[in-house]
Amino acid sequence: MITLLLVEDDKDLGKVLKQYLEMQDFRVLLSESGEKGWALFREQSPDLCILDIMLPGMDGLTLGKKIKQAAPDQPLLFLTARTSKEDVLQGLKMGADDYICKPFEPEELVLRINNILRRSGKTEPELMAIGQFRFVPDQLELAGYGNTYRLTLKEAQLLKYLLSHQNQVLKREEILAGLWGENDYFLGRSMDVFISRIRKYLKPEKEVKLETIRGVGYVLRTMKR
Amino acid sequence: MITLLLVEDDKDLGKVLKQYLEMQDFRVLLSESGEKGWALFREQSPDLCILDIMLPGMDGLTLGKKIKQAAPDQPLLFLTARTSKEDVLQGLKMGADDYICKPFEPEELVLRINNILRRSGKTEPELMAIGQFRFVPDQLELAGYGNTYRLTLKEAQLLKYLLSHQNQVLKREEILAGLWGENDYFLGRSMDVFISRIRKYLKPEKEVKLETIRGVGYVLRTMKR
């Protein structure tokens, strides 16, 4: 579970955001002051700090600076009012990952949070190894044996799915439900096309085999050494 | 200028790569041993370390671990032989940003390097502010006033160009040469379409104005406070 530190002096806004973020499966530490935010940061080591710039007492920028000194790679996201443009630039210079201007929709906040977490490597691995191949799902990139392939979106999604379940038998209908959202004859034939393509890409890699289990589905076998 | 530390015990390969990377405008520190690599790292604080795993004496993984302890957010890229699969996994667990299997084309190395540098924020800023709007060129994303727009590639390229030269007058033919590679009547009309679109996106932002200088070109004016 990802832990967020939210420092926001507006009680109502703080509560609404906390509630919303908890509904998105985050653990949220809420603080109304910079001083208490700093204490929570020290005690709990959150994955991401969301700091309102306009705080009573220790302001958000000062708190951010303090956090960055203590933990230079700590992800920060600032909340800022429309009148705080210089504050924003200062925040970015300090190494903040992102900022949002009030007012904003909570969904936007979640989007930003997930972007930052992905970039800081706190969500699933961004790079997957397949024998001597490297696969970066977000970049649709498969590289190995001196070649770099730009996969199509569907190819990348299927390869990612197979890799996430390597050495497990995946039923045809399971893959179809997961990647295509439904199971029909023609989508199954479409999947066959993509399976064939992935086999072609992976052909040079002898320690990986995409096997068919007839009447059942597929299994991506990777040899363990 | 970006500084790279290259630790590679194969003299010939090291020289070839150094030369190639210098041609790509990198400054390259070359070392044949882990021990000397460590010393160079300490003295010169390179932007990216490229470490061969198979080194005499202190091996690449040990060196990488040492570097990560000293500088947790230091970008690392490992060079690995085909027989080093467990090494690769260890490197990734350690927090390496990427790896390449030998043999590889030098262009591939440059691609990987630029990817890592972009991700670590060591190239041009990944996030640009336009008044209360935030623009992330690589993600074709413009967000502000509660809305998030997915720009088309051309829109994003033009906006980025305008922002990179804000408050400077840009001649029509200059923009066309820069983004379209040539200047003709119809491409000019195409640019007019994109200018119009960008104006539409930015309309809510009063402190930014995309002005026409008739017979000359455009200037993106941003008010300074």
Added chain:
DNA sequence: TGAAATGTTAATGCCAGGTTAACGTTGGCA
């Protein structure tokens, strides 16, 4: 005032990617 320059909106054409077709191969079962 007229023409050129530019603005705006929509139509057009092209391309990439997923789906579907067509033919081939394989495996399992009677």
Added chain:
DNA sequence: TGCCAACGTTAACCTGGCATTAACATTTCA
């Protein structure tokens, strides 16, 4: 052993998205 369903492979087809181009409008300047 032969047949048929399941799947493999390659290419054709269709659609959506995007840049370009068209068409009409507006603005500016001599």
